[in-house]
Amino acid sequence: GAVVSQHPSRVICKSGTSVKIECRSLDFQATTMFWYRQFPKQSLMLMATSNEGSKATYEQGVEKDKFLINHASLTLSTLTVTSAHPEDSSFYICSASSDRGRDIQYFGAGTRLSVL
Amino acid sequence: QKEVEQDPGPLSVPEGAIVSLNCTYSNSAFQYFMWYRQYSRKGPELLMYTYSSGNKEDGRFTAQVDKSSKYISLFIRDSQPSDSATYLCAMNDGGATNKLIFGTGTLLAVQP
Numbered sequence: 001g002a003v004v005s006q007h008p009s010r011v012i013c014k015s016g017t018s019v020k021i022e023c024r025s026l027d028f029q030a031t032t033m034f035w036y037r038q039f040p041k042q043s044l045m046l047m048a049t050s051n052e053g054s055k056a057t058y059e060q061g062v063e064k065d066k067f068l069i070n071h072a073s074l075t076l077s078t079l080t081v082t083s084a085h086p087e088d089s090s091f092y093i094c095s096a097s098s099d100r101g102r103d104i105q106y107f108g109a110g111t112r113l114s115v116l
Numbered sequence: 117q118k119e120v121e122q123d124p125g126p127l128s129v130p131e132g133a134i135v136s137l138n139c140t141y142s143n144s145a146f147q148y149f150m151w152y153r154q155y156s157r158k159g160p161e162l163l164m165y166t167y168s169s170g171n172k173e174d175g176r177f178t179a180q181v182d183k184s185s186k187y188i189s190l191f192i193r194d195s196q197p198s199d200s201a202t203y204l205c206a207m208n209d210g211g212a213t214n215k216l217i218f219g220t221g222t223l224l225a226v227q228p
Contacts, residue, residue, distance in 0.1 A: 043220045103148040107159035
């Protein structure tokens with residue numbers, strides 16, 4: 001099956017710092033990558049969709065300047081939470097799909113962010 | 117009304133039971149249907165993928181899609197404690213955005 005690696009799995013940072021999360025597709029070319037946020041006992045909330053080489057498309061209510069997304073290659077996308085605050089503490093998950101199986105998304109293991 | 121409705125549970129069953137998980141949806145354009153399993157503090161793992169109506173079986177898992185009723189199901193036979201997780205249904209219309217619409221997830225606990 002398709003493998004998506006997400007790193008780091010856990011990060012604790014001070015308020016005001018920036019945090020970068022990486023998402024890599026290990027065995028396929030990810031033409032599209034997605035970033036989700038998940039609160040405890042809730043379903044996934046789509047934050048943005050990114051296509052390789054293009055600017056990300058953000059969902060309504062998601063701050064573009066707060067959550068910077070870069071999809072520079074067909075195997076790597078990054079999410080940077082800028083000037084993180086305690087309310088940004090959450091579980092962030094990436095997923096990836098390829099051109100061949102474009103309807104299927106394969107997910108990373110998630111990153112638990114805690115902002116102190 | 118949400119586009120996809122899923123009973124959040126929790127659902128508790130004894131080991132060996134047959135589990136039935138369901139989702140209903142309102143958008144008749146949906147044609148790709150998926151079931152994901154998510155363990156606590158982990159990312160979702162794809163279990164089953166179905167296109168349009170019909171049944172699909174993979175080991176102990178069977179996915180059913182009834183587009184006329186806008187209803188999908190996941191059956192787990194001979195349930196095991198290791199099946200304890202949250203099960204998310206997801207679907208899309210195959211359009212340009214590739215976005216998945218998720219159910220809220222059903223928390224399943226299989227008691228040994």
